[in-house]
Amino acid sequence: MHLTQDKDYRFPEGFLWGAATAAHQIEGSPLADGAGPSIWTRFAHTPGMTLNGDTGDVACDHYHRWKEDVRLMRELGLQAYRFSVSWSRILPGGTGRVNRKGLDFYSRLVDELLANGIEPLLTLYHWDLPAALDDRGGWLNRDCADWFAEYGSVLFRELDGRVKKWVTLNEPWVITDGGYLHGALAPGHRNRYEAPIASHNLMRAHGAAVQAYRAEGRHDIGLVVNIEPKYPASDSSGDLAATRRAHAYMNEQYLHPALLGRYPDELAEIFGDAWPQVSDADMRQIRQPIDFIGINYYTRAVTRADDSWPLRAGSVRQPLGTYTETGWEVFPQGLTDTLVWFRDTYGDLPIYVTENGAAFFDPPVAEGGRVRDPLRIDYLRKHLRAIHDAIAAGVDVRGYMAWSLLDNLEWSLGYSKRFGIIHVDYGTLERTPKDSARWFSGIIGSHGRAL
Ligand SMILES: OC[C@@H]1[C@@H](O)[C@H](O)[C@@H](O)c2[nH]c(CCc3ccccc3)c[n+]21
Numbered sequence: 001m002h003l004t005q006d007k008d009y010r011f012p013e014g015f016l017w018g019a020a021t022a023a024h025q026i027e028g029s030p031l032a033d034g035a036g037p038s039i040w041t042r043f044a045h046t047p048g049m050t051l052n053g054d055t056g057d058v059a060c061d062h063y064h065r066w067k068e069d070v071r072l073m074r075e076l077g078l079q080a081y082r083f084s085v086s087w088s089r090i091l092p093g094g095t096g097r098v099n100r101k102g103l104d105f106y107s108r109l110v111d112e113l114l115a116n117g118i119e120p121l122l123t124l125y126h127w128d129l130p131a132a133l134d135d136r137g138g139w140l141n142r143d144c145a146d147w148f149a150e151y152g153s154v155l156f157r158e159l160d161g162r163v164k165k166w167v168t169l170n171e172p173w174v175i176t177d178g179g180y181l182h183g184a185l186a187p188g189h190r191n192r193y194e195a196p197i198a199s200h201n202l203m204r205a206h207g208a209a210v211q212a213y214r215a216e217g218r219h220d221i222g223l224v225v226n227i228e229p230k231y232p233a234s235d236s237s238g239d240l241a242a243t244r245r246a247h248a249y250m251n252e253q254y255l256h257p258a259l260l261g262r263y264p265d266e267l268a269e270i271f272g273d274a275w276p277q278v279s280d281a282d283m284r285q286i287r288q289p290i291d292f293i294g295i296n297y298y299t300r301a302v303t304r305a306d307d308s309w310p311l312r313a314g315s316v317r318q319p320l321g322t323y324t325e326t327g328w329e330v331f332p333q334g335l336t337d338t339l340v341w342f343r344d345t346y347g348d349l350p351i352y353v354t355e356n357g358a359a360f361f362d363p364p365v366a367e368g369g370r371v372r373d374p375l376r377i378d379y380l381r382k383h384l385r386a387i388h389d390a391i392a393a394g395v396d397v398r399g400y401m402a403w404s405l406l407d408n409l410e411w412s413l414g415y416s417k418r419f420g421i422i423h424v425d426y427g428t429l430e431r432t433p434k435d436s437a438r439w440f441s442g443i444i445g446s447h448g449r450a451l
Pocket of ligand 1: 025296355410
Protein backbone atom coordinates (compact mmCIF):
# COMPACT_ATOMS: atom_id res chain seq x y z
CA MET A 1 0.00 0.00 0.00
CA HIS A 2 1.35 3.44 -0.94
CA LEU A 3 1.62 5.91 1.93
CA THR A 4 0.39 9.12 0.33
CA GLN A 5 3.45 11.15 1.24
CA ASP A 6 5.86 8.91 -0.66
CA LYS A 7 3.75 8.43 -3.80
CA ASP A 8 5.23 10.03 -6.90
CA TYR A 9 2.57 12.40 -8.34
CA ARG A 10 4.66 13.51 -11.32
CA PHE A 11 2.35 14.27 -14.29
CA PRO A 12 3.04 13.19 -17.88
CA GLU A 13 5.41 15.30 -20.00
CA GLY A 14 3.42 18.00 -21.79
CA PHE A 15 0.58 18.07 -19.27
CA LEU A 16 -0.91 21.58 -19.59
CA TRP A 17 -1.18 23.62 -16.39
CA GLY A 18 -3.35 26.73 -16.35
CA ALA A 19 -6.23 28.71 -14.93
CA ALA A 20 -9.65 29.75 -16.24
CA THR A 21 -11.97 32.75 -16.33
CA ALA A 22 -14.98 33.94 -18.35
CA ALA A 23 -15.60 37.29 -20.05
CA HIS A 24 -18.66 38.48 -18.17
CA GLN A 25 -17.17 37.51 -14.81
CA ILE A 26 -13.91 39.48 -15.07
CA GLU A 27 -13.91 42.06 -17.88
CA GLY A 28 -16.26 44.88 -16.85
CA SER A 29 -17.00 47.68 -19.38
CA PRO A 30 -19.66 45.56 -21.09
CA LEU A 31 -20.68 48.35 -23.50
CA ALA A 32 -17.24 49.85 -24.23
CA ASP A 33 -15.87 50.40 -27.74
CA GLY A 34 -19.08 49.62 -29.58
CA ALA A 35 -20.03 46.42 -27.73
CA GLY A 36 -23.72 45.53 -27.54
CA PRO A 37 -25.47 44.42 -24.32
CA SER A 38 -25.65 40.71 -23.46
CA ILE A 39 -28.43 38.87 -21.65
CA TRP A 40 -26.28 39.13 -18.48
CA THR A 41 -26.02 42.90 -18.76
CA ARG A 42 -29.81 42.95 -19.05
CA PHE A 43 -30.41 40.29 -16.33
CA ALA A 44 -28.08 41.88 -13.74
CA HIS A 45 -29.71 45.28 -14.25
CA THR A 46 -33.13 43.73 -13.66
CA PRO A 47 -34.00 44.36 -9.99
CA GLY A 48 -33.83 41.25 -7.80
CA MET A 49 -32.00 39.02 -10.24
CA THR A 50 -28.57 39.09 -8.58
CA LEU A 51 -27.36 39.25 -4.97
CA ASN A 52 -27.16 42.90 -3.83
CA GLY A 53 -27.97 43.86 -7.43
CA ASP A 54 -24.34 43.13 -8.33
CA THR A 55 -23.55 43.63 -12.03
CA GLY A 56 -20.65 43.05 -14.42
CA ASP A 57 -20.29 46.78 -15.12
CA VAL A 58 -16.83 46.84 -13.45
CA ALA A 59 -16.13 43.24 -12.30
CA CYS A 60 -12.30 42.87 -12.17
CA ASP A 61 -11.83 45.58 -14.82
CA HIS A 62 -9.86 43.04 -16.83
CA TYR A 63 -10.93 44.97 -19.93
CA HIS A 64 -8.34 47.61 -18.91
CA ARG A 65 -6.01 45.52 -16.69
CA TRP A 66 -5.47 42.58 -19.07
CA LYS A 67 -1.72 43.28 -19.49
CA GLU A 68 -1.17 43.19 -15.70
CA ASP A 69 -3.21 39.99 -15.48
CA VAL A 70 -1.09 38.31 -18.15
CA ARG A 71 2.03 39.42 -16.24
CA LEU A 72 0.62 37.76 -13.11
CA MET A 73 -0.01 34.55 -15.09
CA ARG A 74 3.59 34.58 -16.29
CA GLU A 75 4.93 35.20 -12.78
CA LEU A 76 2.96 32.18 -11.59
CA GLY A 77 4.40 30.08 -14.41
CA LEU A 78 1.02 29.26 -15.95
CA GLN A 79 1.42 27.41 -19.24
CA ALA A 80 -2.15 28.04 -20.45
CA TYR A 81 -5.08 30.37 -19.86
CA ARG A 82 -8.70 29.49 -20.56
CA PHE A 83 -10.91 32.53 -21.20
CA SER A 84 -14.10 33.33 -23.09
CA VAL A 85 -14.98 35.92 -25.72
CA SER A 86 -18.00 38.17 -25.26
CA TRP A 87 -20.06 37.58 -28.41
CA SER A 88 -21.64 41.04 -28.27
CA ARG A 89 -18.25 42.77 -28.32
CA ILE A 90 -17.57 41.04 -31.66
CA LEU A 91 -21.08 41.26 -33.14
CA PRO A 92 -22.99 43.94 -31.20
CA GLY A 93 -26.28 42.91 -32.86
CA GLY A 94 -25.40 39.21 -32.59
CA THR A 95 -25.05 38.80 -36.36
CA GLY A 96 -23.97 40.98 -39.30
CA ARG A 97 -21.69 43.95 -38.62
CA VAL A 98 -18.36 43.10 -36.96
CA ASN A 99 -17.09 45.49 -34.28
CA ARG A 100 -13.37 45.76 -35.07
CA LYS A 101 -12.53 47.27 -31.64
CA GLY A 102 -14.07 44.25 -29.96
CA LEU A 103 -11.97 41.89 -32.07
CA ASP A 104 -8.87 43.99 -31.34
CA PHE A 105 -9.27 43.52 -27.57
CA TYR A 106 -9.08 39.74 -27.90
CA SER A 107 -6.42 39.81 -30.60
CA ARG A 108 -4.16 41.90 -28.35
CA LEU A 109 -4.87 39.62 -25.38
CA VAL A 110 -3.95 36.53 -27.42
CA ASP A 111 -0.72 38.14 -28.64
CA GLU A 112 0.22 39.13 -25.07
CA LEU A 113 -0.40 35.58 -23.88
CA LEU A 114 1.73 34.12 -26.67
CA ALA A 115 4.50 36.69 -26.03
CA ASN A 116 4.56 35.40 -22.43
CA GLY A 117 4.66 31.72 -23.41
CA ILE A 118 1.07 31.11 -22.32
CA GLU A 119 -1.22 29.00 -24.53
CA PRO A 120 -4.73 30.46 -25.02
CA LEU A 121 -7.77 28.18 -24.75
CA LEU A 122 -10.67 30.19 -26.15
CA THR A 123 -14.30 29.53 -25.21
CA LEU A 124 -16.72 30.99 -27.77
CA TYR A 125 -19.73 30.98 -25.46
CA HIS A 126 -19.69 31.26 -21.66
CA TRP A 127 -23.34 32.29 -21.14
CA ASP A 128 -23.37 35.91 -22.35
CA LEU A 129 -25.71 35.78 -25.38
CA PRO A 130 -26.15 39.10 -27.21
CA ALA A 131 -29.40 40.66 -25.98
CA ALA A 132 -30.31 41.36 -29.62
CA LEU A 133 -30.43 37.62 -30.28
CA ASP A 134 -32.45 36.93 -27.15
CA ASP A 135 -34.96 39.41 -28.57
CA ARG A 136 -35.19 37.06 -31.58
CA GLY A 137 -35.82 34.01 -29.36
CA GLY A 138 -32.23 33.28 -28.40
CA TRP A 139 -31.51 29.56 -27.93
CA LEU A 140 -35.22 28.82 -28.52
CA ASN A 141 -34.89 29.93 -32.15
CA ARG A 142 -33.52 27.23 -34.46
CA ASP A 143 -31.66 29.99 -36.34
CA CYS A 144 -29.26 30.17 -33.35
CA ALA A 145 -27.16 27.42 -34.96
CA ASP A 146 -26.45 29.71 -37.92
CA TRP A 147 -25.94 32.76 -35.68
CA PHE A 148 -23.40 30.83 -33.57
CA ALA A 149 -21.54 29.43 -36.61
CA GLU A 150 -21.32 32.97 -38.07
CA TYR A 151 -19.91 34.31 -34.79
CA GLY A 152 -17.44 31.42 -34.54
CA SER A 153 -16.28 31.95 -38.11
CA VAL A 154 -15.43 35.61 -37.43
CA LEU A 155 -13.14 34.49 -34.58
CA PHE A 156 -11.72 31.47 -36.43
CA ARG A 157 -10.67 33.73 -39.32
CA GLU A 158 -9.15 36.31 -36.98
CA LEU A 159 -7.41 34.11 -34.42
CA ASP A 160 -6.94 30.52 -35.60
CA GLY A 161 -3.26 29.59 -35.57
CA ARG A 162 -2.58 31.91 -32.66
CA VAL A 163 -5.41 30.11 -30.85
CA LYS A 164 -5.04 26.35 -31.33
CA LYS A 165 -7.54 25.09 -28.74
CA TRP A 166 -11.12 26.24 -29.24
CA VAL A 167 -14.21 25.47 -27.15
CA THR A 168 -17.72 25.96 -28.54
CA LEU A 169 -19.93 26.01 -25.42
CA ASN A 170 -19.25 26.17 -21.70
CA GLU A 171 -21.68 23.87 -19.84
CA PRO A 172 -24.86 23.57 -21.90
CA TRP A 173 -26.45 21.94 -18.83
CA VAL A 174 -26.09 25.08 -16.70
CA ILE A 175 -27.21 27.33 -19.59
CA THR A 176 -30.40 25.30 -19.95
CA ASP A 177 -31.16 24.26 -16.36
CA GLY A 178 -30.34 27.75 -15.03
CA GLY A 179 -31.57 29.88 -17.89
CA TYR A 180 -34.66 28.04 -19.12
CA LEU A 181 -35.85 25.47 -16.55
CA HIS A 182 -35.33 26.99 -13.09
CA GLY A 183 -34.72 30.61 -14.10
CA ALA A 184 -31.84 31.39 -11.72
CA LEU A 185 -29.60 32.49 -14.60
CA ALA A 186 -30.11 34.70 -17.67
CA PRO A 187 -32.45 34.85 -19.50
CA GLY A 188 -34.42 33.71 -16.39
CA HIS A 189 -37.07 31.48 -17.95
CA ARG A 190 -38.85 28.75 -15.96
CA ASN A 191 -40.41 26.47 -18.54
CA ARG A 192 -40.42 22.68 -18.84
CA TYR A 193 -41.17 22.96 -22.57
CA GLU A 194 -38.45 25.50 -23.35
CA ALA A 195 -35.59 23.72 -21.56
CA PRO A 196 -35.29 20.70 -23.91
CA ILE A 197 -35.67 22.97 -26.95
CA ALA A 198 -32.87 25.23 -25.70
CA SER A 199 -30.71 22.16 -24.98
CA HIS A 200 -31.26 20.72 -28.43
CA ASN A 201 -30.60 24.04 -30.15
CA LEU A 202 -27.45 24.61 -28.10
CA MET A 203 -26.13 21.26 -29.28
CA ARG A 204 -27.14 22.03 -32.90
CA ALA A 205 -25.21 25.29 -32.53
CA HIS A 206 -22.22 23.36 -31.16
CA GLY A 207 -22.32 21.08 -34.21
CA ALA A 208 -22.71 24.00 -36.62
CA ALA A 209 -19.71 25.80 -35.08
CA VAL A 210 -17.57 22.65 -35.30
CA GLN A 211 -18.55 22.28 -38.98
CA ALA A 212 -17.64 25.96 -39.55
CA TYR A 213 -14.30 25.37 -37.80
CA ARG A 214 -13.49 22.41 -40.05
CA ALA A 215 -13.96 24.74 -43.03
CA GLU A 216 -11.84 27.60 -41.58
CA GLY A 217 -9.59 26.22 -38.86
CA ARG A 218 -6.54 23.98 -38.73
CA HIS A 219 -6.29 23.08 -35.06
CA ASP A 220 -8.39 21.65 -32.21
CA ILE A 221 -11.97 22.29 -31.14
CA GLY A 222 -14.00 20.73 -28.34
CA LEU A 223 -16.93 21.06 -25.96
CA VAL A 224 -16.90 21.82 -22.21
CA VAL A 225 -19.43 20.12 -19.93
CA ASN A 226 -19.91 20.17 -16.18
CA ILE A 227 -20.06 16.67 -14.73
CA GLU A 228 -21.35 15.89 -11.28
CA PRO A 229 -21.17 12.14 -10.57
CA LYS A 230 -24.30 10.76 -8.92
CA TYR A 231 -24.07 8.17 -6.13
CA PRO A 232 -27.30 6.51 -4.90
CA ALA A 233 -28.19 7.31 -1.28
CA SER A 234 -29.43 3.72 -0.87
CA ASP A 235 -29.95 0.63 -3.03
CA SER A 236 -33.72 1.09 -2.95
CA SER A 237 -35.30 0.94 -6.41
CA GLY A 238 -36.58 4.49 -5.99
CA ASP A 239 -33.15 5.91 -5.18
CA LEU A 240 -31.48 3.90 -7.93
CA ALA A 241 -34.01 5.13 -10.51
CA ALA A 242 -33.64 8.72 -9.28
CA THR A 243 -29.86 8.43 -9.52
CA ARG A 244 -30.16 7.14 -13.06
CA ARG A 245 -32.45 10.06 -14.00
CA ALA A 246 -30.13 12.63 -12.41
CA HIS A 247 -27.08 11.13 -14.15
CA ALA A 248 -28.81 11.13 -17.53
CA TYR A 249 -30.13 14.66 -17.04
CA MET A 250 -26.88 16.33 -15.97
CA ASN A 251 -24.06 14.13 -17.20
CA GLU A 252 -25.30 12.29 -20.32
CA GLN A 253 -27.77 14.80 -21.79
CA TYR A 254 -25.05 16.62 -23.78
CA LEU A 255 -22.24 14.06 -24.12
CA HIS A 256 -24.54 11.40 -25.58
CA PRO A 257 -25.71 13.55 -28.55
CA ALA A 258 -22.25 15.09 -29.07
CA LEU A 259 -20.35 11.80 -29.01
CA LEU A 260 -22.91 9.01 -29.56
CA GLY A 261 -25.49 10.83 -31.70
CA ARG A 262 -28.45 10.04 -29.43
CA TYR A 263 -30.12 11.28 -26.27
CA PRO A 264 -30.31 9.12 -23.14
CA ASP A 265 -33.70 7.40 -22.86
CA GLU A 266 -34.36 8.87 -19.41
CA LEU A 267 -34.92 12.37 -20.82
CA ALA A 268 -38.26 11.49 -22.40
CA GLU A 269 -39.23 10.00 -19.01
CA ILE A 270 -38.16 13.20 -17.19
CA PHE A 271 -39.73 15.73 -19.57
CA GLY A 272 -42.74 13.66 -20.66
CA ASP A 273 -44.87 15.50 -23.19
CA ALA A 274 -42.34 18.38 -23.14
CA TRP A 275 -39.64 16.18 -24.73
CA PRO A 276 -39.49 17.27 -28.40
CA GLN A 277 -39.31 15.04 -31.45
CA VAL A 278 -35.84 15.43 -32.97
CA SER A 279 -34.79 14.62 -36.54
CA ASP A 280 -31.97 12.32 -37.61
CA ALA A 281 -30.53 15.26 -39.57
CA ASP A 282 -30.31 17.28 -36.34
CA MET A 283 -28.57 14.40 -34.55
CA ARG A 284 -26.08 14.08 -37.41
CA GLN A 285 -25.31 17.80 -37.22
CA ILE A 286 -24.75 17.59 -33.45
CA ARG A 287 -22.43 14.59 -33.61
CA GLN A 288 -19.48 16.34 -35.27
CA PRO A 289 -16.08 14.73 -34.50
CA ILE A 290 -14.28 16.84 -31.86
CA ASP A 291 -10.63 16.83 -30.81
CA PHE A 292 -11.04 16.92 -27.03
CA ILE A 293 -13.61 17.22 -24.25
CA GLY A 294 -13.38 19.72 -21.41
CA ILE A 295 -14.75 18.51 -18.09
CA ASN A 296 -15.60 20.96 -15.30
CA TYR A 297 -15.65 19.15 -11.95
CA TYR A 298 -16.53 20.60 -8.56
CA THR A 299 -18.44 18.04 -6.53
CA ARG A 300 -20.59 14.92 -6.44
CA ALA A 301 -24.22 14.36 -5.53
CA VAL A 302 -25.41 11.54 -3.28
CA THR A 303 -28.84 11.14 -4.85
CA ARG A 304 -32.25 9.96 -3.70
CA ALA A 305 -35.79 10.01 -5.02
CA ASP A 306 -37.82 13.07 -4.06
CA ASP A 307 -40.74 15.08 -5.43
CA SER A 308 -38.61 17.81 -7.03
CA TRP A 309 -39.74 19.14 -10.42
CA PRO A 310 -39.26 17.68 -12.99
CA LEU A 311 -36.36 15.37 -12.05
CA ARG A 312 -37.90 13.74 -8.95
CA ALA A 313 -34.33 13.38 -7.64
CA GLY A 314 -32.34 15.36 -5.12
CA SER A 315 -28.97 15.34 -3.37
CA VAL A 316 -28.44 14.29 0.24
CA ARG A 317 -26.14 16.32 2.45
CA GLN A 318 -23.37 14.13 3.90
CA PRO A 319 -23.14 14.51 7.71
CA LEU A 320 -19.42 13.72 7.72
CA GLY A 321 -18.73 15.67 4.52
CA THR A 322 -16.62 18.81 4.10
CA TYR A 323 -18.39 21.60 2.23
CA THR A 324 -17.29 24.72 0.36
CA GLU A 325 -18.89 28.18 0.58
CA THR A 326 -21.17 27.31 -2.35
CA GLY A 327 -22.48 24.26 -0.45
CA TRP A 328 -20.60 21.73 -2.57
CA GLU A 329 -19.14 18.66 -0.89
CA VAL A 330 -15.38 18.26 -1.27
CA PHE A 331 -15.16 14.81 -2.90
CA PRO A 332 -11.99 14.30 -4.97
CA GLN A 333 -12.73 10.62 -5.61
CA GLY A 334 -15.65 11.86 -7.71
CA LEU A 335 -13.18 13.40 -10.14
CA THR A 336 -11.29 10.12 -10.57
CA ASP A 337 -14.61 8.30 -11.00
CA THR A 338 -15.79 10.92 -13.54
CA LEU A 339 -12.65 10.67 -15.67
CA VAL A 340 -12.72 6.87 -15.69
CA TRP A 341 -16.47 6.89 -16.43
CA PHE A 342 -15.96 9.24 -19.38
CA ARG A 343 -13.25 7.01 -20.91
CA ASP A 344 -15.27 3.82 -20.32
CA THR A 345 -18.44 5.38 -21.81
CA TYR A 346 -17.14 7.53 -24.67
CA GLY A 347 -13.66 6.15 -25.42
CA ASP A 348 -10.16 7.61 -25.49
CA LEU A 349 -10.95 11.18 -26.50
CA PRO A 350 -8.36 13.50 -24.93
CA ILE A 351 -9.69 15.22 -21.80
CA TYR A 352 -8.85 18.59 -20.25
CA VAL A 353 -10.12 19.35 -16.76
CA THR A 354 -11.20 22.84 -17.82
CA GLU A 355 -12.51 23.94 -14.42
CA ASN A 356 -11.90 22.80 -10.84
CA GLY A 357 -11.78 24.94 -7.73
CA ALA A 358 -13.64 26.11 -4.65
CA ALA A 359 -14.98 29.16 -2.88
CA PHE A 360 -13.96 29.40 0.74
CA PHE A 361 -14.30 32.35 3.07
CA ASP A 362 -10.86 33.85 2.48
CA PRO A 363 -9.36 36.23 5.08
CA PRO A 364 -8.61 39.81 4.04
CA VAL A 365 -5.19 40.61 2.61
CA ALA A 366 -2.80 40.60 5.58
CA GLU A 367 0.19 42.85 6.15
CA GLY A 368 2.85 42.19 3.55
CA GLY A 369 0.23 41.12 1.00
CA ARG A 370 -0.55 37.57 2.04
CA VAL A 371 -3.92 35.84 1.68
CA ARG A 372 -3.91 32.57 3.59
CA ASP A 373 -6.22 30.08 1.86
CA PRO A 374 -5.18 26.64 3.17
CA LEU A 375 -8.58 25.11 2.43
CA ARG A 376 -8.24 25.98 -1.24
CA ILE A 377 -4.73 24.49 -1.36
CA ASP A 378 -6.07 21.32 0.25
CA TYR A 379 -8.95 21.21 -2.27
CA LEU A 380 -6.70 21.70 -5.29
CA ARG A 381 -4.08 19.23 -4.04
CA LYS A 382 -6.65 16.48 -3.47
CA HIS A 383 -8.24 17.00 -6.88
CA LEU A 384 -4.91 17.03 -8.70
CA ARG A 385 -4.02 13.77 -6.95
CA ALA A 386 -7.40 12.44 -8.09
CA ILE A 387 -6.53 13.31 -11.69
CA HIS A 388 -3.17 11.59 -11.29
CA ASP A 389 -5.01 8.45 -10.15
CA ALA A 390 -7.17 8.58 -13.30
CA ILE A 391 -4.09 9.00 -15.49
CA ALA A 392 -2.53 6.00 -13.70
CA ALA A 393 -5.72 4.09 -14.66
CA GLY A 394 -4.99 4.91 -18.31
CA VAL A 395 -7.26 7.93 -18.85
CA ASP A 396 -5.86 10.43 -21.37
CA VAL A 397 -6.03 13.65 -19.31
CA ARG A 398 -4.03 16.37 -21.07
CA GLY A 399 -4.35 19.37 -18.78
CA TYR A 400 -5.86 21.20 -15.80
CA MET A 401 -7.30 24.73 -15.58
CA ALA A 402 -7.89 25.93 -12.02
CA TRP A 403 -11.13 27.86 -11.51
CA SER A 404 -10.38 30.67 -11.23
CA LEU A 405 -7.39 32.86 -12.00
CA LEU A 406 -9.10 35.79 -10.26
CA ASP A 407 -11.84 36.30 -7.68
CA ASN A 408 -14.72 37.36 -9.91
CA LEU A 409 -18.47 37.83 -10.49
CA GLU A 410 -20.18 34.57 -9.50
CA TRP A 411 -23.26 35.17 -11.71
CA SER A 412 -26.46 35.53 -9.62
CA LEU A 413 -24.39 35.27 -6.42
CA GLY A 414 -22.59 38.47 -7.33
CA TYR A 415 -19.19 39.08 -5.74
CA SER A 416 -20.05 37.09 -2.62
CA LYS A 417 -18.11 33.94 -3.58
CA ARG A 418 -14.36 34.01 -4.14
CA PHE A 419 -12.94 31.19 -6.32
CA GLY A 420 -9.72 32.93 -7.32
CA ILE A 421 -6.14 31.86 -6.67
CA ILE A 422 -5.55 35.61 -6.96
CA HIS A 423 -7.46 37.93 -4.61
CA VAL A 424 -9.20 40.96 -6.12
CA ASP A 425 -10.04 43.99 -3.96
CA TYR A 426 -13.29 45.15 -5.63
CA GLY A 427 -12.77 48.65 -4.26
CA THR A 428 -9.24 49.27 -5.52
CA LEU A 429 -9.18 46.40 -8.08
CA GLU A 430 -5.74 45.51 -6.71
CA ARG A 431 -4.68 41.93 -7.38
CA THR A 432 -2.93 39.87 -4.64
CA PRO A 433 -1.80 36.29 -5.34
CA LYS A 434 -3.13 34.04 -2.54
CA ASP A 435 -1.06 31.29 -0.91
CA SER A 436 -2.84 28.90 -3.29
CA ALA A 437 -1.34 30.76 -6.28
CA ARG A 438 2.18 30.42 -4.87
CA TRP A 439 1.51 26.75 -4.08
CA PHE A 440 0.10 26.10 -7.58
CA SER A 441 3.16 27.77 -9.07
CA GLY A 442 5.35 25.25 -7.21
CA ILE A 443 3.21 22.35 -8.43
CA ILE A 444 3.61 23.50 -12.04
CA GLY A 445 7.35 24.00 -11.61
CA SER A 446 7.74 20.47 -10.23
CA HIS A 447 5.33 18.89 -12.78
CA GLY A 448 3.23 17.71 -9.86
CA ARG A 449 6.02 16.05 -7.84
CA ALA A 450 5.37 18.47 -4.97
CA LEU A 451 1.73 17.28 -4.60
O1 LIG B 1 -19.45 28.36 -9.77
C1 LIG B 1 -18.12 28.41 -10.12
C2 LIG B 1 -17.97 28.29 -11.64
C3 LIG B 1 -18.53 29.48 -12.41
O2 LIG B 1 -17.97 30.69 -11.92
C4 LIG B 1 -18.19 29.28 -13.90
O3 LIG B 1 -18.53 30.40 -14.70
C5 LIG B 1 -18.96 28.08 -14.45
O4 LIG B 1 -18.35 27.57 -15.63
C6 LIG B 1 -19.09 27.00 -13.40
N1 LIG B 1 -19.68 25.81 -13.55
C7 LIG B 1 -19.65 25.19 -12.36
C8 LIG B 1 -20.22 23.86 -12.12
C9 LIG B 1 -21.72 23.99 -12.09
C10 LIG B 1 -22.34 23.03 -11.14
C11 LIG B 1 -21.75 22.69 -9.95
C12 LIG B 1 -22.37 21.79 -9.11
C13 LIG B 1 -23.61 21.29 -9.44
C14 LIG B 1 -24.18 21.68 -10.63
C15 LIG B 1 -23.55 22.54 -11.49
C16 LIG B 1 -19.02 25.99 -11.45
N2 LIG B 1 -18.67 27.09 -12.12
